[in-house]
Amino acid sequence: xxxxxxxxxxxxxxxxxxxxxxxxxxxxxxxxxxxxxxxxxxxxxxxxxxxxxxxxxxxxxxxxxxxxxxxxxxxxxxxxxxxxxxxxxxxxxxxxxxxxxxxxxxxxxxxxxxxxxxxxxxxxxxxxxxxxxxxxxxxxxxxxxxxxxxxxxxxxxxxxxxxxxxxxxxxxxxxxxxxxxxxxxxxxxxxxxxxxxxxxxxxxxxxxxxxxxxxxxxxxxxxxxxxxxxxxxxxxxxxxxxxxxxxxxxxxxxxxxxxxxxxxxxxxxxxxxxxxxxxxxxxxxxxxxxxxxxxxxxxxxxxxxxxxxxxxxxxxxxxxxxxxxxxxxxxxxxxxxxxxxxxxxxxx
Amino acid sequence: xxxxxxxxxxxxxxxxxxxxxxxxxxxxxxxxxxxxxxxxxxxxxxxxxxxxxxxxxxxxxxxxxxxxxxxxxxxxxxxxxxxxxxxxxxxxxxxxxxxxxxxxxxxxxxxxxxxxxxxxxxxxxxxxxxxxxxxxxxxxxxxxxxxxxxxxxxxxxxxxxxxxxxxxxxxxxxxxxxxxxxxxxxxxxxxxxxxxxxxxxxxxxxxxxxxxxxxxxxxxxxxxxxxxxxxxxxxxxxxxxxxxxxxxxxxxxxxxxxxxxxxxxxxxxxxxxxxxxxxxxxxxxxxxxxxxxxxxx
Amino acid sequence: xxxxxxxxxxxxxxxxxxxxxxxxxxxxxxxxxxxxxxxxxxxxxxxxxxxxxxxxxxxxxxxxxxxxxxxxxxxxxxxxxxxxxxxxxxxxxxxxxxxxxxxxxxxxxxxxxxxxxxxxxxxxxxxxxxxxxxxxxxxxxxxxxxxxxxxxxxxxxxxxxxxxxxxxxxxxxxxxxxxxxxxxxxxxxxxxxxxxxxxxxxxxxxxxxxxxxxxxxxxxxxxxxxxxxxxxxxxxxxxxxxxxxxxxxxxxx
Numbered sequence: 001x002x003x004x005x006x007x008x009x010x011x012x013x014x015x016x017x018x019x020x021x022x023x024x025x026x027x028x029x030x031x032x033x034x035x036x037x038x039x040x041x042x043x044x045x046x047x048x049x050x051x052x053x054x055x056x057x058x059x060x061x062x063x064x065x066x067x068x069x070x071x072x073x074x075x076x077x078x079x080x081x082x083x084x085x086x087x088x089x090x091x092x093x094x095x096x097x098x099x100x101x102x103x104x105x106x107x108x109x110x111x112x113x114x115x116x117x118x119x120x121x122x123x124x125x126x127x128x129x130x131x132x133x134x135x136x137x138x139x140x141x142x143x144x145x146x147x148x149x150x151x152x153x154x155x156x157x158x159x160x161x162x163x164x165x166x167x168x169x170x171x172x173x174x175x176x177x178x179x180x181x182x183x184x185x186x187x188x189x190x191x192x193x194x195x196x197x198x199x200x201x202x203x204x205x206x207x208x209x210x211x212x213x214x215x216x217x218x219x220x221x222x223x224x225x226x227x228x229x230x231x232x233x234x235x236x237x238x239x240x241x242x243x244x245x246x247x248x249x250x251x252x253x254x255x256x257x258x259x260x261x262x263x264x265x266x267x268x269x270x271x272x273x274x275x276x277x278x279x280x281x282x283x284x285x286x287x288x289x290x291x292x293x294x295x296x297x298x299x300x301x302x303x304x305x306x307x308x309x310x311x312x313x314x315x316x317x318x319x320x321x322x323x324x325x326x327x328x329x330x331x332x333x334x335x336x337x338x339x340x341x342x343x344x345x346x347x348x
Numbered sequence: 349x350x351x352x353x354x355x356x357x358x359x360x361x362x363x364x365x366x367x368x369x370x371x372x373x374x375x376x377x378x379x380x381x382x383x384x385x386x387x388x389x390x391x392x393x394x395x396x397x398x399x400x401x402x403x404x405x406x407x408x409x410x411x412x413x414x415x416x417x418x419x420x421x422x423x424x425x426x427x428x429x430x431x432x433x434x435x436x437x438x439x440x441x442x443x444x445x446x447x448x449x450x451x452x453x454x455x456x457x458x459x460x461x462x463x464x465x466x467x468x469x470x471x472x473x474x475x476x477x478x479x480x481x482x483x484x485x486x487x488x489x490x491x492x493x494x495x496x497x498x499x500x501x502x503x504x505x506x507x508x509x510x511x512x513x514x515x516x517x518x519x520x521x522x523x524x525x526x527x528x529x530x531x532x533x534x535x536x537x538x539x540x541x542x543x544x545x546x547x548x549x550x551x552x553x554x555x556x557x558x559x560x561x562x563x564x565x566x567x568x569x570x571x572x573x574x575x576x577x578x579x580x581x582x583x584x585x586x587x588x589x590x591x592x593x594x595x596x597x598x599x600x601x602x603x604x605x606x607x608x609x610x611x612x613x614x615x616x617x618x619x620x621x622x623x624x625x626x627x628x629x630x631x632x633x634x635x636x637x638x639x640x641x642x643x644x645x
Numbered sequence: 646x647x648x649x650x651x652x653x654x655x656x657x658x659x660x661x662x663x664x665x666x667x668x669x670x671x672x673x674x675x676x677x678x679x680x681x682x683x684x685x686x687x688x689x690x691x692x693x694x695x696x697x698x699x700x701x702x703x704x705x706x707x708x709x710x711x712x713x714x715x716x717x718x719x720x721x722x723x724x725x726x727x728x729x730x731x732x733x734x735x736x737x738x739x740x741x742x743x744x745x746x747x748x749x750x751x752x753x754x755x756x757x758x759x760x761x762x763x764x765x766x767x768x769x770x771x772x773x774x775x776x777x778x779x780x781x782x783x784x785x786x787x788x789x790x791x792x793x794x795x796x797x798x799x800x801x802x803x804x805x806x807x808x809x810x811x812x813x814x815x816x817x818x819x820x821x822x823x824x825x826x827x828x829x830x831x832x833x834x835x836x837x838x839x840x841x842x843x844x845x846x847x848x849x850x851x852x853x854x855x856x857x858x859x860x861x862x863x864x865x866x867x868x869x870x871x872x873x874x875x876x877x878x879x880x881x882x883x884x885x886x887x888x889x890x891x892x893x894x895x896x897x898x
Contacts, residue, residue, distance in 0.1 A: 207717045210719075
C-alpha cells in the first residue's frame with residue numbers, strides 16, 4: 001500500500017507538471033502571471049496554516065517575513081550596476097554593493113534570514129499568552145516595514161527597489177509550492193506534526209504528555225517564517241518592484257482569507273483555496289473598472305473588489321467556519337476507495 | 349532642551365496619552381468580557397472622525413450637534429458590529445471570533461476606502477477649539493487642555509457607572525465569570541451590547557478630538573492607534589479600566605518624549621509600543637495593574 | 646521505599662492558600678488515595694506534583710531526586726504521568742493519534758529526519774505504532790482506534806485518558822477522579838482495571854476520588870484534605886472512623 005501510494009504520488013506530480021507545461025504554453029502572459037501567483041499564494045497559505053492551523057498559535061506576521069525575504073533576495077540578485085543607480089538618495093553599503101548571485105542560493109538565504117528573525121522574535125513572544133501573539137506578530141510585521149523604510153543605505157527606504165530580475169516563472173513558483181506541499185504533508189503526518197496538533201488541541205494536556213510546548217512552537221514558527229520569506233522572495237521576483245507599502249498587514253489578511261476558505265488546519269484546503277482565491281481575486285478586478293455590457297457601461301467602483309473579499313471572509317467565518325476542507329486531507333486511500341474523483345496534485 | 353520646549357512636549361504627550369486612553373478603554377472592556385481582541389475597534393474610531401468630518405462639512409449643523417450625532421452614529425455602529433460579527437460566534441472557538449474581528453476590521457476599512465476615497469481629507473476644526481494661549485513665552489493650543497479635561501470627565505462618569513450602578517455591577521460580574529453571571533440570570537447579551545456601546549462612544553469622543561488635533565483623515569488611520577491602544581490596555585493590565593488609562597498615558601508620553609529626546613529615532617516611533625509590550629509582558633505578564641487570568645487545569 | 650514523596654508543600658494564590666503543608670509518601674507498587682470535599686485543594690496538589698504550578702514552599706521528591714519546580718513535560722519524561730478531572734483529550738484527533746502523541750517524548754530523532762524518513766525514524770515510528778496498538782488492545786479500545794476521540798462515549802474517554810498516560814511509560818500514575826460520573830457497576834470495572842494496570846505496568850498509583858466505594862476498595866492508604874489542610878491519613882478503615890473526616894464531609898452545625 002505504501003509503495004503504491006508513493007508511485008501514485010509520483011505519477012500525480014509528473015501529470016501535474018505536464019499540465020503546467022501545457023497551460024504555460026497556451027496561456028497568454030496575463031494568465032501565466034496568475035498561474036505563477038497561485039503557486040506563491042499556496043506557499044504563503046501553507047506557511048500561515050502551519051503556525052495558525054496546525055499549531056494553533058495565532059500569528060499575523062506573514063507580511064513582515066515576506067518583506068524580509070523579498071528584500072533579501074532582491075538585494076542579493078540585483079546586478080551591482082543596477083544597485084548603483086537605484087540607490088540614488090544614499091548609496092548602498094559597500095558590503096552589499098557588489099554581491100550578485102543566482103536565484104536558488106538567494107531564495108534559500110532569503111528563507112534562512114526570515115527564519116532567523118522569526119526565531120529571534122518568537123523566543124520572547126511565544127512565552128506570552130496565546131492571543132497576545134496575534135498583536136505582537138502583527139506589530140512586529142509593521143516594525144519590519146518601519147525598519148525597512150528607515151534603513152536607506154540597505155533597502156533604499158521608501159523608494160523601494162525596481163527592476164528585480166524576473167526569475168519567478170511557472171517552474172520556480174510551482175516547483176517551490178510542490179516542495180512545500182510535500183514537506184508539509186510529511187511533517188504533519190510525522191510524530192512531530194502530531195505533537196504540533198496536540199498543542200493546538202490542548203496545551204495543558206500536551207505538556208502533560210511530555211511535549212515541550214516552547215520548543216515545538218518555536219520550531220513551527222521558525223519553519224513558517226522560512227516559508228513566508230521564500231514566498232515573499234518569489235513574489236518580489238514576480239512583481240519586479242518592491243517597496244515597504246506592499247507588505248502592509250492587509251497582505252497578511254489576504255493570506256488569512258485563503259487559509260480560512262480552505263480550512264484552518266488542512267494542507268489540501270490551503271492548496272485548493274490558494275488557487276481559487278488567487279484566480280477569483282484577479283477575476284474580480286473587473287468590478288474595480290468599468291464593465292461594458294455592449295448596450296450599457298456599468299461604472300466600476302475602485303476598491304469594490306476588496307469589499308467583496310472582506311464580505312466573503314465574514315460569510316465564511318460566520319456560516320461555513322470549517323471552510324472547504326475543515327481539517328480533512330486528501331489521501332490516496334480515500335481516492336482509491338471512493339473512485340469518484342481524480343485529482344492531480346497532493347501527496348498521500 | 350529648554351524648559352519651555354519640554355513643557356510643550358509634556359502637554360503634547362498628555363493630550364496624546366488621553367486620546368490613547370479613551371481608545372484603550374474600549375479594548376479593555378471588550379477583552380474583559382469576551383476575551384476577544386476587537387480588531388474592528390480602531391476602525392470604529394476611524395469612522396467617528398469621518399462622521400464628524402461629513403457632518404461638519406455639511407455646514408448646516410452647529411458643531412456640537414454635529415459632534416453629538418457623530419458620536420451617536422459611531423455608538424450604533426459599534427453595537428451593530430457586535431451583533432453581526434461576534435454574537436453568532438458566542439459558542440465558537442476563540443480563533444474564529446478573532447478571525448471574525450479581523451474580517452470586520454478589514455470590511456470597514458475597505459468600505460471606507462470605497463466610500464470616503466483614499467485621498468486624505470482635512471478635518472474642519474470649529475473656531476472655538478482653534479485658539480492658542482500663551483503662558484509666558486510658551487504657546488499652547490487650547491485643544492491640548494481641552495482633550496485631557498474631557499478625558500478626565502468621561503473617565504469619572506465611566507468609573508461611576510462601573511462601580512455604582514446595577515449595569516456596572518453586572519458588567520463586572522460578566523467580566524469575572526461569564527458562565528456564573530449567566531446562571532445568576534444576568535442578561536449577558538444585554539451587558540455585552542452595553543459594553544460595545546460604551547467602548548464605541550469613548551472611541552468616538554477620542555476620534556473627534558483626534559480629528560481636531562491631527563486633522564488629516566485617511567481610511568486606514570485607525571489601524572495603528574488601534575493596535576497601539578490594545579497594547580496600552582495590555583501594558584496597564586487587560587480588563588482593568590484604570591490600567592488602560594495608565595497604559596494610554598505611558599504610551600502617549602513615551603512616544604512624544606522618544607521623538608523629543610532622540611530625534612534620530614523618530615522614524616521608529618511606531619515601534620516604541622511593541623517594544624514596550626514585549627518588555628512589560630516579560631517582566632509582568634499580567635500588566636501593571638492586572639489580575640491573574642490563569643487557565644484552570 | 647517511597648517512589649514519590651512530598652514534604653510540606655504549600656501553594657498560595659495571591660492571599661488564598663489552596664494547599665498547606667501537604668506531606669505524603671507513595672511506596673512503590675502501592676495505590677493510595679486523596680479525598681476531601683470540593684475545593685479542598687486536591688487537584689491543586691496534583692498540579693504542584695506534576696509541575697503545572699511551582700509550590701510556594703516545600704519539596705517534591707521522585708526516587709529521592711528533588712523535582713520541585715521542574716516543567717511539566719520534563720516531569721512526565723521522568724516517569725510521572727497524570728489524567729485530568731475534566732478529561733482533556735485531543736478532541737479532534739483519533740484515538741490512535743491520542744496514544745501516539747504520548748509516545749512522542751521517547752522519540753530520539755529530529756523533525757528533518759522525520760520529514761525525509763530516515764531509517765532510524767521509520768523504525769521508531771513503526772515501533773510507536775505497534776506499541777500504541779498493543780496498548781489499545783490491552784485497554785479494549787482497539788475497535789475504536791480510528792474514531793475521533795470526542796465522539797467516544799464518556800466511559801471510553803476516561804479509559805483513553807488512562808491509556809494515553811500509560812503510553813508515556815510512567816512509573817507513577819496520578820489519576821484525578823477516574824470514576825467521576827460512573828455507575829456502581831462501571832466503578833467496579835474501573836477498580837479491577839486500576840489494579841490490573843498497576844500489576845501489568847509495574848505502577849505506583851496516587852488517585853483523587855470521590856466514590857468512597859472505589860477509594861476504600863483499592864487504596865491501601867488515604868490522605869484527607871479539607872481547605873488545603875491534611876486533616877487525616879491512614880488505612881481506609883481508620884479514615885472511615887475518623888471523627889474529623891466525618892465532620893468535614895457532613896459538616897457540623
